[in-house]
Amino acid sequence: MPLDNTNFPLVWMSYDEEPDHDHDEDFEALEASFRRGTPFVILTDNAPAEDHEHSPEEKKRTALWMKKHKAELRSLVLAMIVIEPNLPKRMAFKPFGVAFAKFWGYPMKLASSREEALEIAGKLLSEHAGSATT
Incomplete structure (x- = not known):
């Protein structure tokens, strides 16, 4: 699950893994994002295969x-925002979202397009920024 945090607070995750993929690099990328001390959103447009x-x-x-x-x-x-244009596949993710949130400690959101995902991310980030100032 390679991570790209060059557009922080939008952190892009890919599930396209090479056979010799180093998961320690993924953990280090997440830890680097944590060290910023600022909330962020994880986005992916290629969710893991079943x-x-x-x-x-x-x-x-x-x-x-x-x-x-x-x-x-x-x-x-x-949150993690999963971009899945296919409606039946997107609906299949909904039940998994509950278990995902319990396991990871943050919610999974679903979007039909990159544009919708960026809207959701922007809303989450602005809501958090607004609640942090009150």
Whole structure:
């Protein structure tokens, strides 16, 4: 899940992984975003395939990393926005969103287009900025 935070607070995630992909780089990119101390939104336009599996080692490493960074995940990541133009596929993600939020500590939002995703992200960021000043 390579991450691109060059357009922070919009952090783009890709699920196009090479076989020798280094997940430590992904964790480091998220930690770099945390160190900014500013809330952000994760966006992706290529959600994982249904058969996307992680090895037991990857699952354990992810769980340990999440435990260590639970506070940052809950306070700094406003949402993950999944762009899926196909309505049936988008609807299939809805039930998964509940489990996703419980697991990661932030909500999953669905968008039909990049433009809609950017609107949602802008709204989340401005709402948070507004609530932070009151």
